[in-house]
Amino acid sequence: MDDLIAKLIKTLEKPYSAIGLGAAITGVLIILYHLFDVGRGYWGPFFTFLHVISGVTWIGLLYYFNLVQIPTMPNIPAELKPAIGKYIAPEALWWFRWAAASTVVTGLFVFSSGTAVTNLTIVTGALLGLVMAYNVWFIIWPNQQRALGIVPADDETKAKSARIAMLTSRTNFVLSIPMLYCMVTARLVG
Missing domain, CATH: 1.20.120 (Four Helix Bundle (Hemerythrin (Met), subunit A))
Structure with missing residues (x-):
């Protein structure tokens, strides 16, 4: 768990890595919305x-x-x-x-x-x-x-x-x- 937190902190320290993380989380949400048919015409x-x-x-x-x-x-x-x-x-x-x-x-x-x-x-x-x-x-x-x-x-x-x-x-x-x-x-x- 400490290793995961250390990696997250390292990601947050770099702006482009933080943007990438935000984009990745958004991508996961899009996939989940699509899979569960949330919000047609997404x-x-x-x-x-x-x-x-x-x-x-x-x-x-x-x-x-x-x-x-x-x-x-x-x-x-x-x-x-x-x-x-x-x-x-x-x-x-x-x-x-x-x-x-x-x-x-x-x-x-x-x-x-x-x-x-x-x-x-x-x-x-x-x-x-x-x-x-x-x-x-x-x-x-x-x-x-x-x-x-x-x-x-x-x-x-x-x-x-x-x-x-x-x-x-x-x-x-x-x-x-x-x-x-x-x-x-x-x-x-x-």
């Missing part, structure tokens, strides 16, 4: 679940950037800023980009499966989400690459790119509020 709710997980990751990171990292950066001593720019921000931005993509893809499955109410509310939320995903991939990410030095740029370009990335991220922060409202209320107004 794929719609399953993609809704993936959509919510993706959306929580995406919007959670969006809130982290806008409420924690961006406001705190001016207060961080200059000698510590490279650690954020070289290690923390690129990793957070990787998750941010792929969570945005996953939210859009799983949202399309949810929308097409009929589990979401197909009315003006869900369409509005989806359009806001698509604008936000576009901003992540085509405005924020290219500008963050320059601002963080992932792509070579002079100091003036880095500063301009950082500002554009921040303002676009802040725009997504604003759009996330009505988008989340649409996601939540779409199931209530149909």
